[in-house]
Amino acid sequence: MISFRLPGGVGLEEVPAVGSGRRVAGAIVNxxxxxxxxxxxxxxxxxxxxxxxxxxxxLSRPSLEDVxxxxxxxxxxxxxxxxxxxxxxxx
Numbered sequence: 139m140i141s142f143r144l145p146g147g148v149g150l151e152e153v154p155a156v157g158s159g160r161r162v163a164g165a166i167v168n169x170x171x172x173x174x175x176x177x178x179x180x181x182x183x184x185x186x187x188x189x190x191x192x193x194x195x196x197l198s199r200p201s202l203e204d205v206x207x208x209x210x211x212x213x214x215x216x217x218x219x220x221x222x223x224x225x226x227x228x229x
Contacts, residue, residue: 139168
């Protein structure tokens with residue numbers, strides 16, 4: 139997980155598209171990544187080029203809550219896909 143405080147006046151849509159599973163809690167951005175070194179380098183380069191400081195930049199392992207939310211999200215997505223395919227099927 140990569141986390142950092144979104145710089146003031148910057149929208150999430152301006153942050154480079156790195157990692158996956160973006161979650162925002164207030165001004166804190168959390169990104170899941172399997173390529174931490176590359177993604178941190180991309181974020182740091184983006185911030186330096188714009189004169190931003192990524193306050194609270196941290197790299198950590200996902201918590202049990204993060205893992206649970208990912209699993210639940212995947213289960214919900216799969217159920218939605220099954221429902222959508224059933225709705226389109228001919229009786």
